[in-house]
Amino acid sequence: MDARILLLGHGTVDNLDDLPAFLANIRRGRPAPPDLLHEIRRRYQMIGGSPLLRISRELAQNLESKMGPRVHLAMRFWHPFAKDVLHEISEAGCTTLTMVALAPYSGHVYGGEMQRFVEAQRSSGPPPPELRCAPSWGHEAHLVRGFARALEETLARIPLGRRAAAQVLFTAHSLPIAIVEKGDPYPGEVEATAAAVAALVKLENPWRVVYQSQGATADPWLGPDVRTSLGDVARLGAQDVIVCPIGFLGDHVEILYDLDVEAKGQAEAVGLTLWRTESLNASAALVDALAAVATRL
Numbered sequence: 001m002d003a004r005i006l007l008l009g010h011g012t013v014d015n016l017d018d019l020p021a022f023l024a025n026i027r028r029g030r031p032a033p034p035d036l037l038h039e040i041r042r043r044y045q046m047i048g049g050s051p052l053l054r055i056s057r058e059l060a061q062n063l064e065s066k067m068g069p070r071v072h073l074a075m076r077f078w079h080p081f082a083k084d085v086l087h088e089i090s091e092a093g094c095t096t097l098t099m100v101a102l103a104p105y106s107g108h109v110y111g112g113e114m115q116r117f118v119e120a121q122r123s124s125g126p127p128p129p130e131l132r133c134a135p136s137w138g139h140e141a142h143l144v145r146g147f148a149r150a151l152e153e154t155l156a157r158i159p160l161g162r163r164a165a166a167q168v169l170f171t172a173h174s175l176p177i178a179i180v181e182k183g184d185p186y187p188g189e190v191e192a193t194a195a196a197v198a199a200l201v202k203l204e205n206p207w208r209v210v211y212q213s214q215g216a217t218a219d220p221w222l223g224p225d226v227r228t229s230l231g232d233v234a235r236l237g238a239q240d241v242i243v244c245p246i247g248f249l250g251d252h253v254e255i256l257y258d259l260d261v262e263a264k265g266q267a268e269a270v271g272l273t274l275w276r277t278e279s280l281n282a283s284a285a286l287v288d289a290l291a292a293v294a295t296r297l
Contacts, residue, residue: 002095004070004129005294007060008082008110009102011075012050012252016041018078025077036216040253047256055250056102058282063290076113083117090126097129098297100290102249104143105172105189107136132297136185138193138246142292146285147193148200150277151244155205158240158275166240166275167206167233169226170194172247173254174211177220187222193246205242212245212263213254226263234270241267244277249286251279 013022019041023032032040044050056073064071074085089097101110111133118128137143151168158166172190180187194209210229214221224232226243233241243259259276267274280286 002093004094004097006072006097006099007102008099009056009075011078012052016044022078043253043257050252052250052252055281062282062287066287067291086117087125090128094129098132098294100134100293104138105136105186107134134293136189137293138189140289140293142289144196146280147197147246151201154242154275154277162239165238166242167238168242169229170209171212171245174214174221213258227266230267231270234272240273242275250281
């Protein structure tokens, strides 16, 4: 029996010349308008390129070192593409594949896509392995502890006299309202993780869940958004706001630009000092969380 683990992420590009094709993949084949492409390129350039692929590879290596079975990395929208990785490990003789999404509140989305690749390969390609897909895992205790530790460390950085008055914004990537109205459990799962982190920290500071990085469409997206929430916090008279991005595992454009550049500037404009918790990236806390999730399948 050849049992392996697959970590499936969103994806990113190393070469900015690949952005048009990458964005077209995300947009289901529709080319990005020139102004959107220019803006995304600008954001990548401002952060010196995304480290997400490097971090994800390190995470896979660390998980393999901890667990023993071979751990592969694949992405939905760019190389290494999930269907290509599936073909390669099938040819290598993998018989059982455990897939964990690097998006802890979207296990059903990532799992469904991987299952479609398996079914498609049955009719043309090497026999695929038995696929076991982890459900959404934002409630995993190791993950909650990792976020809680990051929040505690950030709280400790704020001057003592201002610490108790700091407001906490737990953030996650927004979704189109249409998806939520169809029954996607995403908002409830994000809110449950935020509540679990706050409880573990014994957080006495005011906190709320907000959403960031809305897509560039005219459709309504899940809110409240970060910009509006920063204004609300400022009107309450706070000096400090802590942003704890529990919707993201590793540093990417949504962290390094949307929060560290854009949200920070928005906070300063309304008189707030913004503090951002460190991402889990390839840390032991995240490796432990992924190992626990994979072991349960």
